[in-house]
Amino acid sequence: MEDEVVIVACSYRLTPQEMRTRLEGVMAPGAGVRGYVVSASASSECTMDDGWMLLPTDNLDFDFSAYLTGAERVNRQHPGARAIVFVNDTLFTNHAAVANFRALWRQVGLVKALELPAIAGKADLYTTICLRSPWSGLDRYVTTFCFALNRQALALMLQLREMAERDGVTLSLRVDSPAWGAGLPSAFRQFLKANLTYAASPYLWYRLREATFTPEQLSSKARTIYFEHRLSGAIGEVGCVVPTNAGPRWTTYLNVHEWWSRVRRKLGL
Known part of the structure; x- marks a missing residue:
């Protein structure tokens, strides 16, 4: 399919089906995306709801084992995918899921359009020891609990192990x-x-x-x-880093929702 968006979801703390259900809860109705839930607990590949696939992986590189398993599948089977969204289950267990996914989704169209390798996601500053990425020279990197790549950046991601x-x-x-x-x-x-x-x-x-x-x-x-750092560094060296928390409005939006999410977790809500 041309111009499609594919999601790769790493499931570790949540069961694969629960991961799929929670993703459905944060996506807009009729978003029309296809995706993979990747889990070290899966013994074999199988079909889930709505054409999603469950893929097995090892856990040698923790979340990135799942991400790279999914990235390899997307690279082979989705030549028309111009944006690939990656999430792990800490999006739901440790973060404000709806706010972070909404902030990312509004950047997907831009990520598709950019002619250089691009990564979008919540960006954090380097605040100690090395105050800039040694590869890109930028003072921030994209955290990898919820991020998106375009096709050009996917090729760089597949070089991470090398x-x-x-x-x-x-x-x-x-x-x-x-x-x-x-x-x-x-x-x-x-x-x-x-x-x-x-x-x-x-x-x-x-x-x-x-x-x-x-x-x-x-x-x-x-x-x-x-x-995590090498991916942003490699992309930032030759392409574009697109923070979902750029500017005062979206910085405040995500900070407030993350604070409220922490309060709710502490209260057991």
Whole structure:
């Protein structure tokens, strides 16, 4: 189908069917999109409602295992897709789902039209250690719980694992080993380690303060953080970054809805 939009949804905390149902709840009636729910819990590929497909994946790269499985399928089977929307289930468990999806959806037409690789999504600033992306030079990156790519950017996404190998961000190396991340820009390497290995760091991944993770799990988490930043960096280097929270109106809109979403979760609503 020409000019279609395809959704790739990573299902981990939610069941695949619940993920599909919740997506239906945030999409406008008659949106006419096709999609894939990708889950490590799925044993085989099967058809879901409305022509959606459930795809199995591994969990080696956490959310990005699902994203890349879906991206490869879209690349092969949807040559007419000019925009691809990616979400994981934290959109529903940790964020204001309707507000974030609405903010993203209003950018999809622009993402399709842009002639350069483009990514749209909620952008966060670099606030410590490396204050700009070492690849794009931009002071922000798109968070990957809910984002969209155009066809040109999808091609860059499919190169992420090759980029990781070149940069030494591999599953075979421990994050605390000298060889890990040897190809990374030095400040960005320290940025990643401050998130994952330095116990004194105030930026340590919050789950490391709550639980113990194996070296293998930390290597996987390191790759997901790397992929998030590398994707925005690669696209921003040659193309366009389109924040859904650009300008005071949409910054305020998303901040207020995210605050209210946190309040509701704390109250158990």
